[in-house]
Amino acid sequence: MGLLSNRVTRESLKAGDHIYSWRTAYIYAHHGIYIGDDKVIHFTRRGQEVGTGTVLDVLLVSSGPIKSQELCPNCTTSEDGHGVVVSCLNCFLAGGVLYKFEYAVSPALFLAKARGGTCTLAVSDEDEIVVHRAKYLLENGFGCYNLFKKNCEDFAIYCKTGHVVVDEGTIGRSGQAISTIGGSLAAVLSSPLRFVTTNVYGIAVTAVGVYCVSRYAADIGMRSDVVKIQVEDLTRSLAVGLLRVIEPQISMNLAPQSTQIVSQ
Structure with a gap:
């Protein structure tokens, strides 16, 4: 690549x-x-690739592929409506071009890829573990779809890394969301700098810099509000509806203590 x-x-x-x-x-x-055998497991909003429940759907849905009226015999839908489905590769691509998401990239390469949703600094787990997570979530679900907090990219990244963001107030977990929000944020934050420089090129460079910093800091491989959780524990926590972080207790023991996550 x-x-x-x-x-x-x-x-x-x-x-x-x-x-x-x-x-x-x-x-x-x-x-x-x-997952092999020409099949892909992916996360949807009740069968739709994207969705917010707002007027934004008019733009997003119209940009999606036109679905055939005939059901593909190689694809299945989620019977309980949890949104995780398995499709053949042709249906997943829907006539589009195939790309592979990159893991454990260098900071330089990460910043060079200006469009989010293509790579991460995080390290992937072994392929067998990744496939196990995807198949387990196909059977048990991944919770409610949210375009900005829990979308198809978040699903795939979790399957690859086992990492979840525990701060429910955080907006924009995936690279695509960060690109959208980060671009707007860069424009807002760079505008006060017009008092420092009136050069349009200087403002543009500053905006790009702020955008790159926001993407880098928000990447799943850099965030401080990310924990690793087993897929079986994740689905139990989602069923309860709450993920709670237990901070390590301060003690005289100098050995490092890990953060735990439990369901209530």
Whole structure:
């Protein structure tokens, strides 16, 4: 994969790969976990690739692929409506180009990929663990879909890393969300600097810098509000509706203590 594109061939795929495909006009990308045998497990909003329940859906849904009226015999839907489905690779791509999400990239490469949702600083787990998580969530669900807090990219990243964000007030967990929010944030934060420089190029460079810093700090591999949780514990916690972080107790023991996560 090159600096500007993560495009790959079907022949290069292996079970456990995090793949994605951009939709019309590169408005958004749909992400999933390839599990082999030409099948992909991915997270949707009740069968729809995206959705917010607002007027924004008019733009998002219109940019998505046109669904065939005939059901594909190789694809299945979620019977209980939890949104995690398995599709054949052709249906997942929906005529789009195949890309592979990159893990454990260097900070330089991460910042060079200006569009979010293509790579992360976080390290992926072994392929067998990734496939196990995806299949387990296919059977047990991944909670309620949320475009900004829990979308298809978040699902794929969890399957690859086992990491979840425990701060429920945080907006924009995935790279795509950070790109959208970060771009607006960069424009807002850079505007006061017009009093420092009246050069339009200087303001533009500053805006890009703020955007890059926001993406870097919000990446799942850099965040401080991220914990690792087993998929079985995750689904139990989602069923309860609460993830609570137990901070390590201060003691005289100098050995490092890990943060735990439990359900209530």
